[in-house]
Amino acid sequence: MTFLNLFGRLKSVVIGMIHVKALPGTPLSSLRMSEITEEACREAEVYCDAGVDGLIIENMHDIPYTFGVGPEVCACMTAVCSAVRGLCPSLPLGVQILSSANQQALAVALASGLDFIRAEGFVFSHVADEGLLNACAGDLLRYRKQIGAEHVKIFTDIKKKHSSHALTSDVSIEETARAAEFFLSDGLIITGTATGVQAEPQQLKEVSRAVKIPVLIGSGVTYDNVEDYIEANAMIIGSHFKKDGHWANAVDPERVKRFVKKIQHLRQ
Numbered sequence: 001m002t003f004l005n006l007f008g009r010l011k012s013v014v015i016g017m018i019h020v021k022a023l024p025g026t027p028l029s030s031l032r033m034s035e036i037t038e039e040a041c042r043e044a045e046v047y048c049d050a051g052v053d054g055l056i057i058e059n060m061h062d063i064p065y066t067f068g069v070g071p072e073v074c075a076c077m078t079a080v081c082s083a084v085r086g087l088c089p090s091l092p093l094g095v096q097i098l099s100s101a102n103q104q105a106l107a108v109a110l111a112s113g114l115d116f117i118r119a120e121g122f123v124f125s126h127v128a129d130e131g132l133l134n135a136c137a138g139d140l141l142r143y144r145k146q147i148g149a150e151h152v153k154i155f156t157d158i159k160k161k162h163s164s165h166a167l168t169s170d171v172s173i174e175e176t177a178r179a180a181e182f183f184l185s186d187g188l189i190i191t192g193t194a195t196g197v198q199a200e201p202q203q204l205k206e207v208s209r210a211v212k213i214p215v216l217i218g219s220g221v222t223y224d225n226v227e228d229y230i231e232a233n234a235m236i237i238g239s240h241f242k243k244d245g246h247w248a249n250a251v252d253p254e255r256v257k258r259f260v261k262k263i264q265h266l267r268q
Contacts, residue, residue: 003214016047017238019060023076026062043251044084050256054092065099081112110149122156123179127164137183153186174210187214196239201228
């Protein structure tokens with residue numbers, strides 16, 4: 001399935017972010033799974049009512065993140081994702097499991113009937129706040145083939161947020177983008193330096209010129225700056241859709257509706 005087939009359009013797709021509450025076993029965990037699932041479904045309903053083009057589900061509250069996640073995380077994320085899929089049977093849905101649990105995300109997507117994952121560390125090593133993260137493209141695509149999940153798209157961060165890229169300071173973002181395209185990424189994600197921080201509009205132009213695959217913006221898009229990213233294939237938006245624009249808060253229906261109304265006007 002192509003990007004166009006999945007989302008129904010090639011430009012300015014709006015993907016809302018569901019930040020799943022802290023899962024069992026993580027330091028901030030305090031809710032029962034039924035409560036976690038209900039909250040994720042409530043946010044999904046808010047997004048669907050506002051008319052977003054897709055959703056991505058992420059275990060953002062599982063701080064501090066580790067490179068190895070336990071089976072309980074995979075099981076719980078499958079339960080949450082399956083519930084959201086049941087609520088939104090035709091909406092494009094994706095999943096990300098922190099930190100860089102990309103194979104686990106593929107397995108969850110396959111089990112839950114999701115359409116894509118967001119993957120960290122696809123090409124080139126870098127130092128994340130969890131530690132040293134090495135490239136995973138070869139193993140990840142082989143795993144996708146092995147489990148029969150080739151229909152699940154893999155959208156990959158490049159020069160990702162919350163990371164130092166001193167190890168690859170001699171590799172430009174355009175070169176990184178071309179490497180990810182060569183290694184069969186289904187789409188590239190550009191971010192700012194941290195959650196909610198604006199990505200550089202110039203990088204969108206540079207990367208879009210460098211590759212022929214979709215380019216997504218992964219952080220910092222707001223009502224006030226969306227014009228800078230209108231040419232992106234998609235915008236993943238979390239923080240701006242939350243109350244007071246803070247990622248840890250609940251989704252604010254009015255913020256989502258206001259943004260979607262503006263993007264629909266800009267698309268005309």
